[in-house]
Amino acid sequence: MNGSTNVATIGVARERDAVFEPRTRIRKVRGRVAATISFLATLVGVATLAALLAGVWRDGAGALSLSFLTSFPSRFADQAGLLPALVGSLWIMALTIAIAFPLGVGAAIWLEEYAPKGWMTSVLQTNIANLAGVPSVVYGILGLALFVHTLALGRSVLAGALTLALLVLPMIIIAAQEAIRAVPDSIREGALALGATRWQTVRHQVLPVALPGIMTGTILALSRAVGETAPLILVGALGFVPFIPSGPGDGFTVLPVQIYNWISRPQPEFHALAAAGIIVLLAVLLLLNAAAIWIRHHYSKRL
Numbered sequence: 333m334n335g336s337t338n339v340a341t342i343g344v345a346r347e348r349d350a351v352f353e354p355r356t357r358i359r360k361v362r363g364r365v366a367a368t369i370s371f372l373a374t375l376v377g378v379a380t381l382a383a384l385l386a387g388v389w390r391d392g393a394g395a396l397s398l399s400f401l402t403s404f405p406s407r408f409a410d411q412a413g414l415l416p417a418l419v420g421s422l423w424i425m426a427l428t429i430a431i432a433f434p435l436g437v438g439a440a441i442w443l444e445e446y447a448p449k450g451w452m453t454s455v456l457q458t459n460i461a462n463l464a465g466v467p468s469v470v471y472g473i474l475g476l477a478l479f480v481h482t483l484a485l486g487r488s489v490l491a492g493a494l495t496l497a498l499l500v501l502p503m504i505i506i507a508a509q510e511a512i513r514a515v516p517d518s519i520r521e522g523a524l525a526l527g528a529t530r531w532q533t534v535r536h537q538v539l540p541v542a543l544p545g546i547m548t549g550t551i552l553a554l555s556r557a558v559g560e561t562a563p564l565i566l567v568g569a570l571g572f573v574p575f576i577p578s579g580p581g582d583g584f585t586v587l588p589v590q591i592y593n594w595i596s597r598p599q600p601e602f603h604a605l606a607a608a609g610i611i612v613l614l615a616v617l618l619l620l621n622a623a624a625i626w627i628r629h630h631y632s633k634r635l
Contacts, residue, residue: 388614395604396612405590416585423584428500428557431493464502464506471495471498472566487567488582488583489579492564499557519538519541587613
């Protein structure tokens with residue numbers, strides 16, 4: 333009896349394999365085709381990027397020098413540098429992060445830990461997600477109308493930083509929300525069970541765990557702001573600045589604007605300077621992304 337049952341079972345298994353084997357083979361072929369297409373698409377993107385970087389390095393490596401980083405702009409290419417643009421970019425980045433980081437993290441904490449679940453919170457979440465996709469030039473128009481004219485800040489470093497803070501604020505809020513949401517509920521429940529208040533739980537338990545994700549999202553958002561040109565041109569970034577900004581109320585320029593100023597000139601010497609400026613801007617972006625990776629690794633290791 334057992335022998336006949338085993339034979340019947342084996343027969344059913346063979347029939348099932350005969351039915352599903354062609355389907356399994358087709359799925360495997362489709363999976364290999366999809367993987368090959370994805371690899372080729374990645375290869376095309378990487379090859380294009382490598383070709384662009386090679387061209388920029390070929391054109392601009394010869395113009396890179398210490399004097400290029402420490403000199404002021406000039407109508408003579410052999411005397412021109414990007415010191416005001418570099419210092420202006422540092423001013424803009426510092427003020428932008430000082431304004432956007434506490435506001436973004438505070439909004440994320442309220443939305444995740446304190447906000448009541450209802451239609452109003454859903455509307456806020458939807459608007460924040462939509463604002464993250466608004467073109468940067470729209471923020472430039474808003475900054476021009478609000479900060480430059482209405483608040484009478486003029487075409488200053490502070491007006492540019494406030495405009496970029498509005499630009500990166502939705503991204504910081506979303507990144508901070510995701511990091512806070514990823515903290516296990518057991519940590520909150522354990523702190524509350526031991527008598528901690530809601531704020532003590534958030535400050536001493538939730539935020540330390542979420543900090544790597546918050547910092548990584550913040551630095552990546554700032555990396556986007558560093559390369560923005562349109563909103564800063566609208567709020568007053570100058571194409572030629574023969575001085576270093578000494579305060580938030582001074583005029584300014586930034587690396588992308590200075591690069592655009594050089595590349596728009598017909599002389600090939602200024603095109604080489606623009607390529608060298610692109611290399612410096614890429615170096616700044618790489619440093620910011622490296623800082624994001626280090627912060628995530630450092631705090632994850634500590635936790």
